[in-house]
Amino acid sequence: METCLIGLPFCGKTTIFNALSGQQAGGYQQVHLAEVAVPDPRVEQLAALFDKKKTIHAAVLLKDLHLEFSEQGGIASGTLGELRTSDAVTIVLRAFVDEAVAHSLGAVDPLRDLRKLLDSMILSDYEIVEKRLERLEKEGKKGEQEYQSLEKISARLEEGRCIGADLIHEEDRTLLAGFQFLTAKPMIVVINMGETSVDISEVKLQSQELGIDVFPIQGLQEMEISQLSPEDQKEFLADLGLQDPAKNRFLNALYSRLDLISFLTVGDHEARAWSIPKGATALKAAGKIHTDMERGFIRAEVISCEELLADGGFAEARKHGRLRLEGKEYQVQDGDVVMIRFNL
Ligand SMILES: Nc1nc2c(ncn2[C@@H]2O[C@H](COP(=O)(O)OP(=O)(O)OP(=O)(O)O)[C@@H](O)[C@H]2O)c(=O)[nH]1
């Protein structure tokens, strides 16, 4: 799972990156990467139950790219290419007001900036679509499904609209997956607030209308908090009336935006959480752990983490008939503890 942070110059991308990762990245013209662990107390509970020394959480790779900007104030197409392999796009918008930090477009206006960023992505997708349409035309393939689907997408982009996940029909999904369209990716908007900020009600409303989740955070403040000890973090957050650090709130938002769930495993040395899309089968879960497990899949033994903890172990759970045998097609549920039986 990977998401890139994008935004206009000095909107606070690196500040947000630090707040979410606990890093202290800085420096101009550098790409920053962080593996951010998805908080899940079930991993610790399982480790305690089975006396495992190690815990491994599901992780999200966070990328703070070095972006180039176009003359119109958006992001240059060249740099946007880097975003294409990302599972989700995280757009950072500046709402904080600070005379000491100049805005590349003059006034602080998160709605205008959102439009600029979306337009850059729309243009980038449009260029790809047009190039492909031209090629298909030359090859005399106007009658093909791909051409027709791309024409529909082209018309939508031309109206300045994102492709969105819904426009790509099931049958087109495989056909169009290779293009890795930016505006078909799930998006989250992070609004970087300061001590003083401009009004964000309009940008919130319009983002939601576009189907984008909005996530306001006090970037600078959360960055400072993320660098404290866990005890001090709790105290500071409580003072702000917050239960969790920005990292947790952001990961939760990302998980729900991407329709992800977690399943758990207990290995020889560790308890571990893995993320998979909601609705994924036991076979897919096996493949996530190891390709051999997917190839040689026989069946999965499954129990909800809650039940396993309540029973106090596999033997008791088995005795109570709560350890289920499931086949390839079983849809893994959030919090399932899964053991794959396989044979090569
Ligand atoms: N007052 C205030 N300043 C902030 C806030 N967030 C970021 N800044 C400041 O704004 C400046 C730019 O922040 P960065 O996080 O480096 O922004 P960026 O988007 O990574 O910038 P580039 O990568 O250079 O485009 C820094 O001086 C930050 O300290 C905020 O919430 N309030």
Ligand SMILES: [Mg+2]
């Ligand atoms: Mg930066």
